[in-house]
Structures are given as C-alpha cells and as structure tokens.
Amino acid sequence: MMFGGVAAGLAKRTGFSVGLVRVIFIIATVLTTGYLAMAYVLAWLLIPAEGADSNIGTKALADKRGIGLAAGLASVLVAALIIASALNAPWVTSLAVPIIVCAAGLVLIWRNAPEEELEYLRGVADPAGMTETAPRARRVLRVIAAAVLLVIGLTLLLEGHDRFALLKPLAGVILLVGGIALAFGPWWLRIAMEASAERRARIRAEERADMASRVHDSVLQTLALIQRRAGDQHQVIQLARAQERELRAWLFDGRPPGSMEGQAATVADGVRLIQQEVEAQHGLAVDAVTVGDCELDDDLSALLAAAREATVNAAKWSGADVVSLFAEVEPDAVSLFVRDRGRGFDPAAVPADRKGLAESIRARMARRGGSATVRSSPGQGTEVSLVMPRSGADRLPRRP
C-alpha cells in the first residue's frame, strides 16, 4: 500500500496494473491542478478498506476534536493562500480548494485511520521531525531561517516583474510556502502526534482488557481447579503441566489461550471441543446440539471462548450433572445457549469483582459486537444466552 490504497483498489476493479494507475493518477493530478488529489483524499476517507467494516469517514464524524483541528488547519491555509493571491500569484488560488480539502481530510484520516495506514503517514512525517524534542538552539535557528525565507520570498514577490518576469514570482511563492511550512510545521506535527498518542493509549487499554480476560480463562481457572483438587497430587501436576504448555504457547507462539482457533475450523467443531474438554476436565455430561454450521472467524472464536467459559462455570459452580449446550447458526447471527439445572444464583447479588461472568463473557461478547444475557435464580438453574452477529461472509461484497 502506498497511501490509502485507493490506486490499488482502482487497479483491482479495472484490471490495469497498480503502477499504471498510479502514473495516470499523478499526471491527472497535475492536469486538474490538484483536484484529483482532493478526490483521492476523499476516497480514502469514504471508501472502506478491503476487509474493514466501515470507512474512516464514519469514525471521523464522531471525532469532534479531530473535526475542530481539521477546520482550524483549513482556516490557516485559507489565510495563507489569500495572502499569496494578494501578492499577485493568481494560480496559487486555483490550488487553494484541493490543498485545503486535502489538509483537512488528512487530519481526519490521521486521527481515525487503522494503525498500519498511520505507520505510513508517520514515515512521511519523520524526516521533518524537528519538534519539541529538538534542542533550543536548533529551534532558534529554525525560526531565523523561516524568517529569512519569508523576507526573501516577499521581497521577490513585491519587487515586480521586470527582469525574470516568470521566474521571480515563482521562486517567491515557493519560498513563501516553505516559510509557512517551516513556521507551522512543528505545530502540525505536534497536533498529529498528540492524536496518535491518544490512539495508542486507547489501543493499549483494549489490549490490557483482552489480556486480562485471557489470563482469567487460562491461568486463574487452572489455579482455581488446583485449589479444589489440592488433595490429588497427580491431578494437580497434570493441571499445572497443561497450563504451562498453554501459557508457553501463548507467550512464545502467539496462540491465545481459551480461543478455539487452530484447533477447530467450524462452529460445530468448536462446540464439540468444548463438550470434550469440559467432560474430561470436570467429569460431568455436556449435552451438545448444533443446528447449522459455518467457518470460524475472530468474532465466532470469541463467541466460542465465551461459551466455553460459561460451560466451565456451570460445571464448576452449578452442581448439576448435565449441562445443555445448544448452538444455532443462522445467516445473520450465531446463537449459543448454555443451560444447567443446578443451584443457580441471584445475578444481582454477584459482587463486581467476580471476573468470570462480567469480564470474560459479557465484555468479550460486547467487544466483538455480540451480546450475552444471563438468566438465573437460586434453585432454578442458570442459562447463559450468547448472540454474535455474523460479519462479512453472507453480505454483499464491498467496494474495492
């Protein structure tokens, strides 16, 4: 991907090579005095990337601060371009609209694009990275250089058109733009970096929640089992070994614990795995019924992980000797029900620190756009209902 992948998408659509499309793009951009570049940025904002759920634009709409920044930047540019046109360089004004729209669009993309696209933008910005981290002397130097360039540029422009009628104003405009860029560049960079730091923090928080639920599924579950079977030395050793294997697989091979991926390819496989695993580990029967089937994706793996968690919970706490597991695959959603006739509990009375239900099941489903409801009352057993909408597969193909 070069930039936003618009050329690549267009190439895929039309059947031309990506290189050809890019060359045409660049030529057309020059011919249309930049309006095509504007179209490119807008396409980047509005057309969802292949495999993504929504375009960047929808996300950007919710980003009030980003819109403010974009508007601010656009207004600075408008001011700069008005000055330039006042200084007798009318062709600059013809570039004004595309430049302003591009700049504003790029700000919104920067704040809302997926990580890998940002990686690229950062690469573009880095060479100019004389920001707040630069030593004071260099900052002073930069301001002086900017001032000199501005003065020279303005002088050239104001001097008139006698000798190098065409060259002088051109050089003047270039110097002027360079000066503006030098003066405002660090500010723009800082805005952008703040924005990306904010994003990174958000991603880190999500990763932490994901990690917590995974550790809960594997390590904490095993520790709880070990405590319950403390008398059985053989069992304890076995549990510890299995957990060690799983943890190693996660830390060093990147295979997430509690996820079904890699072992099960379809929903029915996954349900069968849960059944076998829980029957083997907890010595109670799991009555599994599956209607329909489909391939697993990330969302459905999360659904199965939540179902596994609910089944293990039922095995550990309900006291029932049978757990019913029912999965139904429908065109637009997969539902899973875990039911026991055990002792049940009062959902309202569960303390907030009981992570199992709250974090592992509900949050895990919510993170993927699914839902989880728990119905239980003392003496009446428990039923956990999980619904995960199906993404992609059965919907219409996206625009490239």
Add this chain to the structure above:
Amino acid sequence: MIVPASTGPATPGPGPGSAATVSFPSGGKPRVFLVDDHGMFRAGVKSELAGAVDIVGEAADVAPAIAQITESLPEVVLLDVHLPGGGGQDVVVAVKTQHPEIKFLALSASDAPEDVIAVIRAGARGYVTKTISGAELISAISRVAAGDAVFSPRLAGFVLDAFASGATAGVDRPSFDPELDQLTGREREVLRLIARGYTYREVAKELFISVKTVESHVSSVLRKLQLSTRHQLTRWAAERRLT
C-alpha cells in the same frame, strides 16, 4: 450440520407430570415390547422399567421382532435404531401395515441424524437416547402410549436442521401440501427451547402456553416430518449418509 454429543446424557425430554393422567387399557401399566440386539441393554431396561410397565416380550433382530410384535400386540415398542438384520425402520414399516395402532419409541445410542429421521419417518412417535434415566424413559413411554410425540434435544436439533436447510434452498419440488414443508414460527420456537434442554413444562412456562399446547405443537412437527414429501428432507438425509 448436526453435532451429536458423543457422551450425551439423559435427555430431559418430557416432564414426568402428565404420566398420571394417562390411562391404559391393561389396567394402568402400558404393555411394552423391547427390540435391541444387546442382551445386556435389554436386561438393564427391563430392570429399570420393572413395576412401571408390563414387558410383554423382547427380540434381538428385525424378523423375530416383526413376528413376535404382531403376535403379542403391545401398546408401545421400544426400538433400537440399529439392528443386525436392517434398520429399526423396517420393523416399524412391517408392523404398521397390519397394526397401525402400535406405537414406536426409538431408543438409540446412535447419533447419525439420517438413521433417526428414517425411523421417525417410518412412523416412530419419538426418539430418546439410551442414556435416558429410568424415570424419564417411563414418562416417555406413557407419553407415546397416549399418542403424543417425544422429542429429545437432539431430535429437536435434527429437525430444525432438516427444515432449515430447505428454507434457504428455495427450489424445492412443490409438495401437494405446502404447509407440510415448513415449520410455523411457534413450532420453531418450541423446538429451539427443547434443543436448549427445556422440558415440555418449562417450554410451556417460557412461551406462556399450556403443556397440552406444547404437546400439540410437537405432534404437529412430527406429522410434518412423517408426511412431508419434501424433496429437500430426503436430500438432506442423503447428504448425511454420504458424509
């Protein structure tokens, strides 16, 4: 696709509630005939049912089963889906032609959906797994003797699957009675709850209907399963056999 539970437990099936309301011509105890090729299993079932039902005979294979059933004329035949001399459906078909009043309850450890559906389509009134508890089996027998259908969670799953695979295809050969080709929304709801492990009584409570209504929905599903000439249902079963 159906995922059979390899070690499926007792099917919660019908609640024991309505057994008392059923009366039998033979003085309270239904007359039951056992068909299973495992002597051990027959002995186990007999000891579990002792006192609650009247075991009038037993057989280990298709031919002797047909001969003895037409002779002893039981009310309910407990029928293994898999028999050495053929499928359980052969027994059902042969007996039904002469004695349509005899009811069959399929009892199986087998999980292959096509076998189960075949026995049901031949005329069995229900299907339970062999892991069912004694009390639940007695209740299932009473229900079948009274003319109701007995659906275990697994059978409910099979049926939902069989009828769902047709709904998406949309190119079925039209049957003489299109109503037989699909389940109503209510029937689907009832089957879903049974598949989730609900007893008839719990289904009734959940849907705010009476147990009798649940029974009539289940019987109606059974009728559709048996009478539908749906090309799709046959194809669905055929696909199962191939895989």
